[in-house]
Amino acid sequence: MGLVAIVTWSITAMVGIYLLYLWLSGGGLRQQATKVTRFPAALVFAHPVLAVSALGCWIAYVLTLQRFLAWLSFGVLSAAALLGFVMFTRWLGGGRHARGAEQRFPVLAVLLHGLAGVTTFVLVLLTATIATGH
Numbered sequence: 549m550g551l552v553a554i555v556t557w558s559i560t561a562m563v564g565i566y567l568l569y570l571w572l573s574g575g576g577l578r579q580q581a582t583k584v585t586r587f588p589a590a591l592v593f594a595h596p597v598l599a600v601s602a603l604g605c606w607i608a609y610v611l612t613l614q615r616f617l618a619w620l621s622f623g624v625l626s627a628a629a630l631l632g633f634v635m636f637t638r639w640l641g642g643g644r645h646a647r648g649a650e651q652r653f654p655v656l657a658v659l660l661h662g663l664a665g666v667t668t669f670v671l672v673l674l675t676a677t678i679a680t681g682h
Contacts, residue, residue, distance in 0.1 A: 549671055549674065549675045549678070550606070550609065550610040551610065552671060553606065553668055553672050553675060554603075554606065554607065554610065556664050556667045556671060557599075557603050557606070557664075557668045559660075559664045560599075560661060560664040560665045560668055561596075561599070561603070563657055563660050563661040563664065564595075564596060564661055566657060567653055567657055567658070567661060568592070568596065570652060570653060570657075571587065571592065571650055571653075574650075574652055587635060587638060587639075591631060591634065591635060592635070594631055595628055595631040595632050595635065596628075598624055598625075598627050598628035598631065599625065599628040599632075601624050602621045602622075602624035602625035602628055602672075603621075605617050605621035605624060606618070606621040606625075609621055609679075615676070615680055618672070618675060618676035618679050618680075619676050619680075621672060621676070622672050622673055622676050625668070625672055626669075629665060629666075629669055632661075632662070632665060636662060638650075639653065639658065
């Protein structure tokens, strides 16, 4: 299950990179100064930084089978997922912010990123739980 999580994580990351590219090429960073975006730069960049950090912990877990690495990975992934959920709700239209570069995100890409992310989250939780023996 650990390797399957790496595969779903990779799919999530590839679609996430595509979404980040769309946001950057659509002027996401330039819109920060005028506040014409629902996505503050700190949110946009903290989400993938946490997700990649969690993936690094997960790969270390798969290589060493040290349980604490599985749980560390899950904890960091939980923070990344929370930020992703915040971006998703803002993308749907919640909040008082004006629309920016994110309005051009393809619905299919957003759904694929979210579905792959949720799948990864569940796989990591199940694997960490099984590794602990609970």
